[in-house]
Amino acid sequence: MANPRVAWGIDIGNRALKAIKLVREGEALRMEDVEVIEHEQVLSNSGDNRESLIQTALANFTQRHSTKGSVVAIGVSGQSSFARFIKLPPVEEKKIPEIVKFEAIQQIPFPLDQVEWSYQLFRQADSPDVEVGIFAMRKELVNQQIKYFTDMDMNVQVVQMSPLAVYNAMYYDNRLADGTTMILDLGAENADLIIADGESVWLRSVPIGGNNFTEALVKAFKLNFAKAEDLKRNAQTSKYARQIFQAMRPIFADLVAEIQRSIGFYSSVHRDSRIKRIVALGNTFRLPTLQKYLQQNLQIEVERLDAFNAGAPDDGRLAAVLNDNIASMAGAYGLALQAMDQGKIESSLLPQQIRQAKIWKEKTKWFALAASICVAAAGVMYGTYYFHNDKFDSNAPLAAKNDAILRTADDNDRKWQAVENAGGPDKIRINNVLELAKYRDLWSDLFYDITKALPPQNSTLPDKLKATPRGDRQQIFIDSFNSQYHADLGKLLALDPESFKSLAQAGTAAAGGYVPPANTGGGIQPGQFDDGGNRIAPRRGGFQREGSGFNRGGRAPAPVAPPAVTPGSDGAATAGTDERGYIVTLQLTSPAKNATTLVEKFLEKDLVGQLNQISALKEHRNYYIAKAMIVSRTQISGDETRKTAIKAAFDARNKPQGQIDPRRQGPVGRGVGERGGRFPIINNPRNVVPDKPDKPEADPYLDPLYAGESVLEDWVFTVVVAVVIDPKGELPASGTTASVDAAPAQASAVR
Numbered sequence: 001m002a003n004p005r006v007a008w009g010i011d012i013g014n015r016a017l018k019a020i021k022l023v024r025e026g027e028a029l030r031m032e033d034v035e036v037i038e039h040e041q042v043l044s045n046s047g048d049n050r051e052s053l054i055q056t057a058l059a060n061f062t063q064r065h066s067t068k069g070s071v072v073a074i075g076v077s078g079q080s081s082f083a084r085f086i087k088l089p090p091v092e093e094k095k096i097p098e099i100v101k102f103e104a105i106q107q108i109p110f111p112l113d114q115v116e117w118s119y120q121l122f123r124q125a126d127s128p129d130v131e132v133g134i135f136a137m138r139k140e141l142v143n144q145q146i147k148y149f150t151d152m153d154m155n156v157q158v159v160q161m162s163p164l165a166v167y168n169a170m171y172y173d174n175r176l177a178d179g180t181t182m183i184l185d186l187g188a189e190n191a192d193l194i195i196a197d198g199e200s201v202w203l204r205s206v207p208i209g210g211n212n213f214t215e216a217l218v219k220a221f222k223l224n225f226a227k228a229e230d231l232k233r234n235a236q237t238s239k240y241a242r243q244i245f246q247a248m249r250p251i252f253a254d255l256v257a258e259i260q261r262s263i264g265f266y267s268s269v270h271r272d273s274r275i276k277r278i279v280a281l282g283n284t285f286r287l288p289t290l291q292k293y294l295q296q297n298l299q300i301e302v303e304r305l306d307a308f309n310a311g312a313p314d315d316g317r318l319a320a321v322l323n324d325n326i327a328s329m330a331g332a333y334g335l336a337l338q339a340m341d342q343g344k345i346e347s348s349l350l351p352q353q354i355r356q357a358k359i360w361k362e363k364t365k366w367f368a369l370a371a372s373i374c375v376a377a378a379g380v381m382y383g384t385y386y387f388h389n390d391k392f393d394s395n396a397p398l399a400a401k402n403d404a405i406l407r408t409a410d411d412n413d414r415k416w417q418a419v420e421n422a423g424g425p426d427k428i429r430i431n432n433v434l435e436l437a438k439y440r441d442l443w444s445d446l447f448y449d450i451t452k453a454l455p456p457q458n459s460t461l462p463d464k465l466k467a468t469p470r471g472d473r474q475q476i477f478i479d480s481f482n483s484q485y486h487a488d489l490g491k492l493l494a495l496d497p498e499s500f501k502s503l504a505q506a507g508t509a510a511a512g513g514y515v516p517p518a519n520t521g522g523g524i525q526p527g528q529f530d531d532g533g534n535r536i537a538p539r540r541g542g543f544q545r546e547g548s549g550f551n552r553g554g555r556a557p558a559p560v561a562p563p564a565v566t567p568g569s570d571g572a573a574t575a576g577t578d579e580r581g582y583i584v585t586l587q588l589t590s591p592a593k594n595a596t597t598l599v600e601k602f603l604e605k606d607l608v609g610q611l612n613q614i615s616a617l618k619e620h621r622n623y624y625i626a627k628a629m630i631v632s633r634t635q636i637s638g639d640e641t642r643k644t645a646i647k648a649a650f651d652a653r654n655k656p657q658g659q660i661d662p663r664r665q666g667p668v669g670r671g672v673g674e675r676g677g678r679f680p681i682i683n684n685p686r687n688v689v690p691d692k693p694d695k696p697e698a699d700p701y702l703d704p705l706y707a708g709e710s711v712l713e714d715w716v717f718t719v720v721v722a723v724v725i726d727p728k729g730e731l732p733a734s735g736t737t738a739s740v741d742a743a744p745a746q747a748s749a750v751r
Contacts (some may be wrong), residue, residue, distance in 0.1 A: 504583075625721060
């Protein structure tokens with residue numbers, strides 16, 4: 001059924017025939033016609049007259065409306081059909097029909113050759129699970145229902161269960177988008193409960209409907225069914241309204257109990273779903289207190305249907321008919337939508353032989369057209385061949401001239417290729433030289449970005465910070481920075497968290513291992529000088545003076561740049577890898593009580609969050625940080641290795657200086673090492689560096705920068721960071737997700 005232009009949806013209910021006609025205008029659908037024909041008698045009480053009442057209603061319909069050129073979708077009762085919803089095991093897509101058929105044999109309580117059945121797959125966007133809805137109806141019931149319409153010369157293309165038609169209507173009108181929704185279609189004989197959650201649906205029929213309310217009035221007031229029905233419809237304006245609603249109260253309670261039982265069962269199967277609202281359908285909801293009663297007893301918002309997205313007919317009379325009966329028209333509307341190929345659920349109980357007969361009938365005219373086209377194409381092909389062959393022979397001299405020109409062009413092309421290839425080795429050497437400068441700014445930019453990401457309090461002068469208790473200072477200091485290059489970094493990024501953390505040891509070993517910093521007091525501050533007498537540029541944070549991976553001036557050594565990947569270079573072996581870069585191991589110190597939270601924020605938000613792949617591509621950086629994890633964390637008071645290093649640094653600071661080292665040209669002192677200071681010192685007694693004050697610090701664990709404050713309660717963190725160089729591709733849809741984790745082995749040390 002390809003793009004029908006006009007369709008009727010016809011729903012024969014217990015009280016009336018309801019029909020809606022939709023037409024296609026461009027990409028939109030418009031409601032053009034509507035009809036409601038009430039039966040002379042309620043079908044459930046008509047006995048043997050049921051068939052004649054249906055035929056009479058359809059005859060009246062065909063007299064008032066033409067269905068020629070239209071496809072027709074008809075509805076069947078949910079009580080006379082069968083529905084089951086099952087989760088499928090994970091299987092290949094092509095095996096799903098076979099699995100569904102096996103499940104249908106198990107679930108349908110009749111042999112498959114005695115029923116018309118179909119199925120619908122439901123897939124949630126964020127779940128790999130596949131749920132299948134299996135729908136069936138006995139063949140004799142389906143055939144009888146179709147016969148009513150085919151006897152009236154209607155082109156029936158869809159047979160759908162009424163509850164599923166209602167679901168199609170609500171889905172198309174976008175009334176199911178806001179969380180889990182229950183559709184309560186309260187008909188004359190039964191109530192259809194349809195629960196929609198995302199892309200899945202569940203339904204149940206309850207044997208309580210409008211007739212139950214009428215029968216309660218029959219018993220209470222000793223009336224016949226017709227008079228009791230009239231009393232129910234006019235209950236709101238009756239002077240006996242209170243007595244009428246009191247008589248119907250037990251039915252209200254039974255309906256609430258059945259709805260609660262259904263919600264309880266659904267919640268036991270779908271534990272993450274909570275029904276947020278109920279959409280009320282059916283003319284029974286004309287009872288003025290029913291909506292309020294349900295809302296109060298179920299504690300769920302109940303809303304009534306007031307319009308369709310396809311609008312209303314232009315004819316004012318038809319629009320009034322739709323408005324008066326809109327609560328019971330959702331089934332006909334959903335049937336028409338499916339006939340127009342706009343139904344979310346596409347399954348149909350239309351017998352297979354009817355479906356195939358219609359397909360072949362539609363294809364017959366195309367077979368004749370295809371045959372005539374083949375005959376015409378053969379004639380055109382042979383005529384074209386003889387025509388062009390004659391033209392080719394008459395242009396033989398011109399063809400010879402063209403061949404000579406092509407030979408000359410080919411010869412010139414070969415000569416030019418020889419000229420280009422002659423400079424091949426020189427071009428490779430030139431490219432290799434140019435590549436030497438490609439990564440010269442990589443480490444300086446990376447160091448700057450990392451220190452810039454440190455908490456803002458790192459840039460505050462010590463005098464201002466002294467007013468804040470040490471444990472409340474939101475500071476992080478970088479004690480050491482080690483790196484190791486990997487040509488296949490993508491494999492390391494795919495490791496599980498514990499394996500990724502173990503790379504920190506590998507990175508440290510490559511740089512010579514951790515040597516805990518001697519100065520734990522606060523890092524390099526603005527306005528300070530390094531040991532060579534060079535002024536240090538102010539930055540937030542900075543690096544400790546004697547941390548592993550740095551020289552004595554506090555500046556990071558220049559790590560080896562990644563090998564260039566150019567044709568013919570030694571780095572060409574890594575050209576095929578997806579990602580390459582560095583595993584960087586940082587050792588951080590923080591005096592804050594909430595150091596763990598502070599470091600996690602620093603890694604997740606300020607490093608991975610700001611220096612991710614998206615920002616790298618936008619800002620044209622040649623690196624980004626893909627992953628960062630906390631490997632270990634402990635307090636200095638519980639780290640004997642750290643305490644020993646601090647004590648050694650304390651002793652070194654308070655050791656008398658000025659002795660002459662005969663192995664060197666200058667005295668061993670602050671700022672003078674193997675590389676010397678800015679001003680070389682000649683080896684003579686007059687150039688001895690003055691000693692430090694006679695009163696050394698009394699406690700080795702006092703912070704030199706913040707006098708009188710102990711560093712024992714400070715926290716030390718080891719962090720491993722993955723830095724990917726040369727970001728590739730277009731901007732991704734979303735940024736790299738930060739991966740921040742703590743080592744479980746150190747969990748006991750965290751406050």
